[in-house]
Amino acid sequence: MLRITGGKVYDPANGINGEVRDICIADGKVVANVEGGRTIDANGMIVFPGGVDIHTHVAGAALNFARALTPENQRVAAKFMRTKDTRMGIGGQTPTTFATGYLYAGMGYTTVVEAAVPVLSAKHTHEELRDTPIVDKACCLLMGNNELVMDLLELGEYEKAKHTVAWLISAAKTYGIKAVNPGGVAAWKFGKDAKQIHSPIDGYNKVNPGTIIANLAKIVDELGLPHPMHLHCNNLGVPGNVSTTLETMKLLEGNRAHMAHLQFHAYGGDDWHTMRSESVQLAEYFNTHPNLTCDAGAVLFGNAVTITADGPWQHLLYQLTGRKWGNLDVENETGCGIVPYTYKGSNLVNAVQWAVGLELLLLINDPWRIFLTTDHPNGACFWRYPEIIHLLMHADIRRERVRALPEAALSRIYLADLDREYTLYEIAIITSAGPARALGMKQKGHLGVGADADIAIYNQNPDGELMFRYPRYVLKGGEVAVEEGEIRSTKDGHEFVCQPSYDEKIEDYLKPVFQQQYTMSFENYPVEAERVHGMQIAECSYKKPN
Amino acid sequence: MGGKVSCTLGEVKNRADFILYWGGNPAECHPRHFTKYTIMQKGKFLPEGRKGRTMVLVDIRETMSVKAADIFLQVRPGKDFEVVTALRALVKGNRVDTALVEETGLKLEQLQDLVDRMKRCKFGVIFFGMGMSMTRGKHMNSAALLTLAAEMNAFTKFVAMPMRGHGNVAGADMVLRWTTGYPFGVNLCRGFPRFNPGEFSTVDLLVRGDIDAAFVLGADPGATMPQPGIDTLARVPTIVLDPKVTHTSKLARVHITTSVTGISSPGTAYRMDEVPLPLRPVLKSPYPSDEEVVRRIIAAVEKKTAWLPLPATMASGVM
Numbered sequence: 001m002l003r004i005t006g007g008k009v010y011d012p013a014n015g016i017n018g019e020v021r022d023i024c025i026a027d028g029k030v031v032a033n034v035e036g037g038r039t040i041d042a043n044g045m046i047v048f049p050g051g052v053d054i055h056t057h058v059a060g061a062a063l064n065f066a067r068a069l070t071p072e073n074q075r076v077a078a079k080f081m082r083t084k085d086t087r088m089g090i091g092g093q094t095p096t097t098f099a100t101g102y103l104y105a106g107m108g109y110t111t112v113v114e115a116a117v118p119v120l121s122a123k124h125t126h127e128e129l130r131d132t133p134i135v136d137k138a139c140c141l142l143m144g145n146n147e148l149v150m151d152l153l154e155l156g157e158y159e160k161a162k163h164t165v166a167w168l169i170s171a172a173k174t175y176g177i178k179a180v181n182p183g184g185v186a187a188w189k190f191g192k193d194a195k196q197i198h199s200p201i202d203g204y205n206k207v208n209p210g211t212i213i214a215n216l217a218k219i220v221d222e223l224g225l226p227h228p229m230h231l232h233c234n235n236l237g238v239p240g241n242v243s244t245t246l247e248t249m250k251l252l253e254g255n256r257a258h259m260a261h262l263q264f265h266a267y268g269g270d271d272w273h274t275m276r277s278e279s280v281q282l283a284e285y286f287n288t289h290p291n292l293t294c295d296a297g298a299v300l301f302g303n304a305v306t307i308t309a310d311g312p313w314q315h316l317l318y319q320l321t322g323r324k325w326g327n328l329d330v331e332n333e334t335g336c337g338i339v340p341y342t343y344k345g346s347n348l349v350n351a352v353q354w355a356v357g358l359e360l361l362l363l364i365n366d367p368w369r370i371f372l373t374t375d376h377p378n379g380a381c382f383w384r385y386p387e388i389i390h391l392l393m394h395a396d397i398r399r400e401r402v403r404a405l406p407e408a409a410l411s412r413i414y415l416a417d418l419d420r421e422y423t424l425y426e427i428a429i430i431t432s433a434g435p436a437r438a439l440g441m442k443q444k445g446h447l448g449v450g451a452d453a454d455i456a457i458y459n460q461n462p463d464g465e466l467m468f469r470y471p472r473y474v475l476k477g478g479e480v481a482v483e484e485g486e487i488r489s490t491k492d493g494h495e496f497v498c499q500p501s502y503d504e505k506i507e508d509y510l511k512p513v514f515q516q517q518y519t520m521s522f523e524n525y526p527v528e529a530e531r532v533h534g535m536q537i538a539e540c541s542y543k544k545p546n
Numbered sequence: 547m548g549g550k551v552s553c554t555l556g557e558v559k560n561r562a563d564f565i566l567y568w569g570g571n572p573a574e575c576h577p578r579h580f581t582k583y584t585i586m587q588k589g590k591f592l593p594e595g596r597k598g599r600t601m602v603l604v605d606i607r608e609t610m611s612v613k614a615a616d617i618f619l620q621v622r623p624g625k626d627f628e629v630v631t632a633l634r635a636l637v638k639g640n641r642v643d644t645a646l647v648e649e650t651g652l653k654l655e656q657l658q659d660l661v662d663r664m665k666r667c668k669f670g671v672i673f674f675g676m677g678m679s680m681t682r683g684k685h686m687n688s689a690a691l692l693t694l695a696a697e698m699n700a701f702t703k704f705v706a707m708p709m710r711g712h713g714n715v716a717g718a719d720m721v722l723r724w725t726t727g728y729p730f731g732v733n734l735c736r737g738f739p740r741f742n743p744g745e746f747s748t749v750d751l752l753v754r755g756d757i758d759a760a761f762v763l764g765a766d767p768g769a770t771m772p773q774p775g776i777d778t779l780a781r782v783p784t785i786v787l788d789p790k791v792t793h794t795s796k797l798a799r800v801h802i803t804t805s806v807t808g809i810s811s812p813g814t815a816y817r818m819d820e821v822p823l824p825l826r827p828v829l830k831s832p833y834p835s836d837e838e839v840v841r842r843i844i845a846a847v848e849k850k851t852a853w854l855p856l857p858a859t860m861a862s863g864v865m
Contacts, residue, residue, distance in 0.1 A: 059724070061820060067723045069549060071741050074727040079738035088738045090727040096739075097724045120554065123814065123822045128724050147590075189561060190668055191703035315699055324549035325696055328820075329705070331556025332590075338549075517590050519556040519583055524824055 001026050001034040002478060007042025007457060010428040011049060013437070013446035017425045023047060025453040028478040032449050040480075042457050045472055048428050049445050050110030050454030051385075054435035055230070055260050055295045056376040057307050058100045059114050059128035059139075061121040061328065062336040066307050066377075067094045069326045070340055073303065086487050093305045093340075093377045101133035101490070103383050105481050108456030108471040110493075111436070111444050114139040115178055115230060115260065116309050118330045120518075122172040122527050129495055130533035134481050136454075136493035138439070140230045141172050142309055142334040144179025144212055145186040148513060153215055154207045160509060162219045166502035167510065169225075171526035173497045175439075175538065177220060178230035178260070180309035182212040185335045193312035194234055197247050209234050210251050217255035223500040224540035226440025228256030228293070236261075236313050239269040242278035246285055249292060255544075258438060261297020261375035262286075263357035269412075275349055276412035277356045283363035293438045294364070295373040298357025298388050300380035301345045307378060311335035332517050343380075348412075351405040353379075355413035361392055362418045367429040368437065385431070390465035392422040427464075440542065441496070453478035494534040501540070548693035553671070553705045554819045555582075560589035561703075564667035566602045568691065569626065570675020570709045573610040579709075580614060584673075591668075600663060604629070605677060619660070622651035624682035629657070630690040636661045637697060665701045672706040679708065685743075707819060713764050714807075716816035752778045760784040763836060768793030787836050802839055805831035813837070 004023040009016050024034040057063050067074070070093065077092025080099045089099030104112055112132075117125045117139045129137045143149065143165060152161040169177065183194035183201035192202040197210045213231065220229045233248045235241040245265040249257075259265070266282045269275040286292060306317060311327055314337020318325035326338035343350040357379065364370040372389070376382035391398050395418065402416045410416070422430075436445020443452045455475040461467040474482035479489045514522045529535060558565070565584055572579040580586050588595040603615035606623045621629055629650045632642050636657055647654045664670050672695050679688045691706060698704035710716055719729045726732045726739035731747040733740045744750060748767065751757050752775030759782055768776055769792065776797070784798040795801040807813045810831030814822050834842075 064720055064723045065550075065820075067727050068719075068729045071728055074739075074741065077727075081737040082734075087725070088734060089725070090739060092727075094727070096727045120556075120821055123824070124720065124816075124820075127814075127822075131724060189557060189703070191699065318549070318696070319700070325551060326549050327551040327553075327696075327705070329553035329557045331554045331560065517556065517560060519554070519559055520821070520823060528824065 001037025002453075002475075003034055003037065003039045004042050004047060004455065004457065005039055007045045007047040008460070009047045009447060010424050011447040012425055012429045012433040013049075014448045016447075018046075023447055023455065025475070025478045028453055030447055030449055030451045030453050040457070040473060044460055045457050046424060046460050047447070048108065048456045048458065049432040049436075049447050049451070050456050050474070050476065051104075051108050051431045052111040052435040052439065052441070052445050053104070053109055053373065053376075053382060054113050054258070054371050054439060055115045055297070055373045056112055056382055057115060057378070058095070058112060058376070059097060059132060060117055060125035062116065062307050062309070062338065063094055064124070064128070065326050065328055065336065066305050066338045067096070069324055069338055070094060070305055073305065073340070085490055091383070093303060093381055097128050097131040098133060101135055102487055105134040105474050105476060105487070106471075106485065107383060107385065107469065108458070108474050109135065109382075110454035110456075110474070110476050111136045111138075111441070113137070113175070113439065116140065116142055116180065117172060117174055118142050118333045119168055119172040119525065120330050120333055122174065123531055126173065126495070126527060126532050130492075133490040133492055134476050136444075136496065138175035138496040140176045140178035140227075141169055141174040142180060143168070143177040143216060144182035144232075145184070145309075145334050147186060147332040147517070148510065150183070150186060150201070150204065150207050150212065153211055154204050156206075158215065160506065161215065162222060163502040163506040164510065165216070165219050166223055166500040167506050170499045170502070173527045173529070173532045173535065175496050175498050176225050176227035176230055177216065178232065179213060179216055180232040180334065181234050181236065181313070182216075183207065183209040184234055185309055185311050188311040188315075188335055189329055197234060197244060197251070210248075213248060214251045214255075217252055217257050221255050221542065221544050224542040225498055225500060226538055226540065226542055227438065228258050230258045230260055232260045232308070232310065233265045236264045236308070236310055237317075239267050239271055239275035241265055241267050242282055245282060249285060249289065252291065253289070254291070256291055259292055259294035261373065261379065262294040262360055262370075263297040263299060263353065263379065264375070266356050266360060267352070272349055275352055277352055277359060277414055279356050279359035279363055280414055283360060286364055286369070287366070290369070293369045293371070293434075294360075295371040295375075295435075296357050296361050297373055297375040297379050298361065299343050299350065299353040300374065300384050300387060301343045301350065301354060302380065304341050304343060304380055305377045306339050306341045307336070309334045309336050311337045313337065314339050317341065331519065345404060346406060348406055348409055351409035352412055355402070355405075355409070355415040358388070358391055358398065359414050359418065361388075361430070362420045363414075367426045368434045370430060371435045371438070372430045386465045386468035389422070389427055389431075389468050390463065392427070393464045395419050395421050440538070492534055494536045495532050496536050496538050497532060498538050498540055548689050548696055550692050551696045551699065551705050552707050552819070554821050555584075555817065557669075557705070558671050559583050559587045561591050561669040562589075562671045563592060563598055564600050564602075564664060564670040566604065566670070566672045567611065567615075567709075568604040568672060568674040569606075569677025569679070569681065570673060571605070571609040571611045571677075572673070572709065573614060575675070575711060576709060585614060600667070602660065602663075617660075619652055619656060622649070625650040626678050626681065626687050627683040627690055630687065630694055632657055633661060634690070634694050634697060637664070637694065637701070664698060664704070667702060670698060670702065670704045672704075673709050674706065675709040710818040714815045716818055716820055717814065717822070718764070720816055720820060749775060755781070758782050762786045762788075762794050762798070763840070766792040766794050768795075768797055787839055789833070803833050804836045804839055805833040807836060811835035811837070
């Protein structure tokens with residue numbers, strides 16, 4: 001039992017905006033009242049629901065590939081010493097699993113979503129998540145280039161495709177699905193890409209990226225998954241890609257969708273020399289279409305490692321940078337590419353990218369529909385979120401930073417004209433309440449009675465970066481996990497999965513196809529339930545409004 | 547710079563119309579490899595199977611795998627790096643000195659023919675074995691070959707993959723990466739991971755005699771290490787966990803017999819393409835599994851007082 005008293009509470013899901021009130025906790029949940037137990041005096045502090053990261057890459061074959069590919073990053077990264085309670089590890093761009101748990105919790109984040117998991121290596125992802133302490137976890141299954149599904153769509157077998165998707169989600173023990181460069185990664189298997197939404201994908205006559213996007217969004221809604229389709233659009237990172245993004249959004253009318261790392265999809269211009277921000281145009285469309293949510297995928301200057309299932313884009317990035325390139329195509333399902341990258345303030349393209357991420361966060365007027373992410377570790381590392389929060393809260397600091405950009409960048413961005421400054425209430429929305437709602441996690445992202453007692457308590461400070469980087473206390477499941485920068489408890493979190501229902505006869509169809517196209521036996525393909533540590537099955541109860 | 551451009555084995559099965567083996571002998575060392583994953587399989591885009599694929603073998607001698615190959619290129623020992631470098635130049639259309647090529651035991655026409663075939667294929671794959679990665683030039687050879695595969699993607703689809711073996715070596719590599727950030731050669735003596743192949747790799751530590759105890763699991767270094775390394779294992783307390791008697795167990799102070807993973811105890815093994823496979827026991831064994839023994843050792847170590855005086859907050863921690 002525990003009582004937090006005297007703190008200013010920011011609980012947007014319950015409309016509480018900075019009121020001083022007590023939060024009571026028993027058995028890991030927020031309750032109406034408690035007698036006795038510890039009291040945390042939060043005078044002069046602010047109380048937030050624990051952070052929820054809706055899109056990050058912290059576990060799995062791709063990230064583990066990146067770790068092996070970049071020992072030079074680990075060499076200079078923060079080290080985690082072994083102690084009585086904590087395991088050794090390394091921070092940096094691709095932190096080790098234990099360090100990932102400590103870093104997220106140490107920043108006040110208590111739930112993270114690993115955004116890209118192939119079925120074939122899902123066992124591996126769950127093993128890594130098992131070794132990621134403190135935080136609760138969920139993951140999205142890569143589905144936009146699954147050939148079993150694409151082949152069914154080619155034959156016009158929508159129902160079968162739907163049951164296949166449901167079967168795959170259940171088999172992989174994931175929470176939702178993600179489509180990455182739909183069709184483009186499948187085409188990359190023969191060195192091609194899919195750049196036109198309405199042109200057939202290499203090797204198909206009927207299926208084009210648009211078919212995949214529209215059908216998957218519909219399937220997710222019909223299966224009642226709590227989180228909408230998570231979508232990484234075609235033409236990521238390419239100048240002029242805003243037209244693809246807008247075309248894609250139009251296809252989604254009538255269904256829910258979550259647009260991942262929107263910053264990377266909001267560019268105008270014809271080439272690298274004329275690239276410019278199209279955040280205004282994109283935000284205008286987005287603001288009037290409430291079926292969509294998005295995360296920022298903001299960029300910060302410095303070292304990053306780009307990791308994505310978008311194989312063809314990574315080949316281009318390798319050619320552009322001349323740096324190392326990792327690629328791993330996953331049979332019949334997806335791909336993965338890795339290129340270390342440095343965002344430079346002096347580089348015109350990078351300057352535009354930096355501005356676009358912030359512009360979208362400022363121009364999309366409903367904070368319940370855009371969430372703070374950097375597409376870790378693509379745009380910047382997750383442990384740099386407080387730097388972005390600080391910029392969102394201060395227009396003058398943003399303008400000062402804009403002045404340091406190359407002259408040529410100034411006419412291509414809108415950032416200097418934007419006066420909006422985020423309030424603490426809005427920060428609580430984009431870091432916790434909003435993503436929790438978009439994920440359909442009712443017990444997360446708020447401090448009402450019955451919520452999971454995942455709470456971040458910060459010393460109030462005008463310097464937002466300092467305030468949000470070093471929480472005074474972090475509670476996870478009602479226990480003090482972090483106190484003044486020190487890990488106090490490393491109790492493992494849960495992993496949320498969905499098990500949408502499907503027609504069991506689909507296995508009779510899948511088995512022979514699988515044995516023809518895969519290289520392991522069908523029985524070995526699904527992830528065993530024992531492998532998922534602290535598994536909690538979430539309900540598939542979403543219903544499309546009439 | 548290179549990197550690693552690869553795929554899972556199913557992609558090779560479904561798509562690879564050009565398969566190059568370099569410094570490896572899969573017919574004898576990976577006996578199920580040809581039939582299960584590569585040349586003999588019918589794939590989604592290769593309905594003809596073997597007929598639709600070209601197989602090239604590069605090695606220093608004629609092995610059992612030659613019979614399976616369409617083209618065999620015999621390289622002079624120690625000249626792999628030179629051949630790869632010449633290939634990289636030819637791929638880019640650069641001029642290559644005939645005399646230099648001939649030092650490798652091959653002819654320029656042979657290399658040009660190889661490059662033409664590589665560029666013509668739809669999906670090419672290079673598998674490389676220890677005859678490439680562990681001979682003169684070592685990691686430089688692997689890096690050059692991986693870079694060749696990466697650069698080929700400017701012309702057509704190309705990937706490369708090491709022919710890994712030795713039980714679950716890929717699995718050990720994976721777990722080390724997510725727990726320490728590095729794949730091998732990790733030193734934890736300072737309480738956090740450090741990586742330096744050549745300094746902290748097992749072979750270097752053993753040869754230098756830098757260790758004062760050894761714990762050997764799923765390996766038989768007594769059979770493969772250089773003699774000074776084997777001498778170190780015999781000198782220090784060596785503990786071996788193995789289902790059977792091995793060269794290492796014979797020189798060890800302690801040999802704990804364990805059950806065979808995948809036959810008598812469950813677990814996970816990673817294929818050489820880093821795909822995890824569940825292992826299910828089919829027989830019962832009177833012996834404990836490796837995992838059980840390791841857990842019991844950890845529990846016993848946890849009861850001991852710390853060997854270093856630690857600050858109060860750190861007490862006797864075990865990783």
